[in-house]
Amino acid sequence: DTGVSQDPRHKITKRGQNVTFRCDPISEHNRLYWYRQTLGQGPEFLTYFQNEAQLEKSRLLSDRFSAERPKGSFSTLEIQRTEQGDSAMYLCASSFGGRYTDTQYFGPGTRLTVL
Amino acid sequence: GDSVTQMEGPVTLSEEAFLTINCTYTATGYPSLFWYVQYPGEGLQLLLKATKADDKGSNKGFEATYRKETTSFHLEKGSVQVSDSAVYFCALSESNAGNMLTFGGGTRLMVKP
Numbered sequence: 076d077t078g079v080s081q082d083p084r085h086k087i088t089k090r091g092q093n094v095t096f097r098c099d100p101i102s103e104h105n106r107l108y109w110y111r112q113t114l115g116q117g118p119e120f121l122t123y124f125q126n127e128a129q130l131e132k133s134r135l136l137s138d139r140f141s142a143e144r145p146k147g148s149f150s151t152l153e154i155q156r157t158e159q160g161d162s163a164m165y166l167c168a169s170s171f172g173g174r175y176t177d178t179q180y181f182g183p184g185t186r187l188t189v190l
Numbered sequence: 191g192d193s194v195t196q197m198e199g200p201v202t203l204s205e206e207a208f209l210t211i212n213c214t215y216t217a218t219g220y221p222s223l224f225w226y227v228q229y230p231g232e233g234l235q236l237l238l239k240a241t242k243a244d245d246k247g248s249n250k251g252f253e254a255t256y257r258k259e260t261t262s263f264h265l266e267k268g269s270v271q272v273s274d275s276a277v278y279f280c281a282l283s284e285s286n287a288g289n290m291l292t293f294g295g296g297t298r299l300m301v302k303p
Contacts, residue, residue, distance in 0.1 A: 108290060117194075117279050117293030118234070131288045166234065170289070177289055181226075181234040 079182035081167050087188045088157055095153045096185045100169030107150050108179060109142060110166040111135065118166055124150060125172060157189045192217045196280045196294035203270055203301050211265040211297045213254075213280035221282040223247075223256050223263040224291065228277045237265075237278070270301045 080099045088094050100107050105126050110118035121140070122132045126147035136142075139157075144150040154161055164184045170177035197212045215221065225237040225247070238247030243258035252267045263280060280294040 106289070110291070115296070117281075117295050118291070120290040120292070123288055123290055131290065172289060178236060178239065179291060180236070183233040
């Protein structure tokens with residue numbers, strides 16, 4: 076088990092460009108979460124999937140953001156027409172969710188800088 | 191909505207000192223409570239958790255007890271080491287709310303030799 080992996084680790088882009096991040100969860104984890112963390116703050120929830128279904132989206136997830144999890148394995152998070160305010164660390168977490176509370180394991184994150 | 195409040199840092203201690211980082215929460219139901227740690231240059235790691243009232247989570251010498259009456263989950267360690275220097279996040283999740291985590295703002299701990 077290699078843990079949750081994210082790619083790329085760092086992304087620098089110009090305002091207005093589109094970016095896509097990938098998350099590979101721990102194998103057999105059916106739940107996958109995306110969070111955003113800005114400098115000096117705690118992570119904030121963006122969205123989560125159970126298998127391939129996107130079950131919850133935060134109000135933080137504007138129309139420029141879209142997430143997918145085809146086949147219930149890896150997930151992608153795309154940001155269209157990036158803005159400087161999108162600069163943050165994007166964290167992915169996975170868990171094996173059952174009836175009760177599960178434990179989420181985090182990846183190393185993708186740091187996005189929008190110039 | 192749910193929220194988590196933790197003491198602001200940085201907290202600066204000498205090696206072998208006693209550590210307390212306060213955490214209080216507001217939740218609509220019966221949350222599970224977590225402490226995550228973020229070492230410099232690394233990702234978030236689960237430190238400990240408690241899923242019901244009066245449960246004590248413990249790991250690596252750290253402890254926290256789920257206190258429903260005071261809605262608190264304070265982190266303690268009897269003797270800190272330089273290697274404990276990191277940012278600590280208190281968090282909660284509710285199983286009837288998709289289990290997404292709600293985090294506090296984090297507390298930076300600096301331990302000096």
